Amino acid sequence: MRLKHLANKILLGDTKKLVSAERSATTKLLHHLKEIERRKLYCDLKYSSLFAYCVHELGYSEGAAQRRIVAARALAEMPEIEAKIEDGSLNLTNISLVNQFIEDPNERREVLKEVENLTKNECEKKLFEITGKEDKPKDKKKRVSKDKIQVAFVLTDETMAYVEKLKDLIGKDLDMDQLVQFMAKEAIKAVEKSKFKQTKPRQSLSPAKVGRAIPASVKRDVYARDKKCTNCGSVRNLHYDHILPFSMGGPSSNDNLRILCSPCNQRARIRAGLTRPETKHELRG
Incomplete structure (x- = not known):
């Protein structure tokens, strides 16, 4: 892009317009991230978290991804901050800092008002004053x-x-x-x-004899086979999941069970129509 021909006044004016458009696009992005998290849609792309989706699918750095996720959750919690983000009085860095320092949602709302139009350094100083916390050494x-x-x-x-x-x-x-x-x-x-307690090998129960409770031997076999989420590969917060839901007649047998992480398990239930996406956003995660 060639800009050398632009007059100074036009260049400065166009830059301000671009910044305004960028902030407006940012709030729209935050709404999209919030809805993607609500539906657990990142699981359809085999990501275990919204963070992994933002980094590996959208190409954000780890820090940029985390700031946008925190801001998206804050926006769901406090819709009134949308206008503050768009006019530039609140930025994603300061929203993220307030989230680190303040746990109570009601207090967080008030503190955000106090850090409007502050630089990162000024925001940190204000938060130390408000909370009385000392800066903890970071890993x-x-x-x-x-x-x-x-x-x-x-x-x-x-x-x-x-x-x-x-x-x-x-x-x-x-x-x-x-x-x-x-x-x-x-x-x-x-x-x-x-x-995943080990039990002595025994004959597999027939589907007709297996109820909702999963026998220890079946758990052992399924875990030995899968070892991780069969959708995204995560090894955190693992659950046994019925491929054909139990409520639809699916048995608790080896061939109808798989291991899914918590988000992928929730997404599977949403896709099966067994539950609706959360109407309340997740504050932590």
């Missing part, structure tokens, strides 16, 4: 090579004492990477053992 993660990530975080004295005690019990001179790997593996084993 940091940085890739330093093809297969290594540098992580920095703060532990309490109590947590560090547990770490040292574990190292003593293991009796090996492990570095932090080896220790974290050991702890993660043991924790995963414990959770899987608790959540």
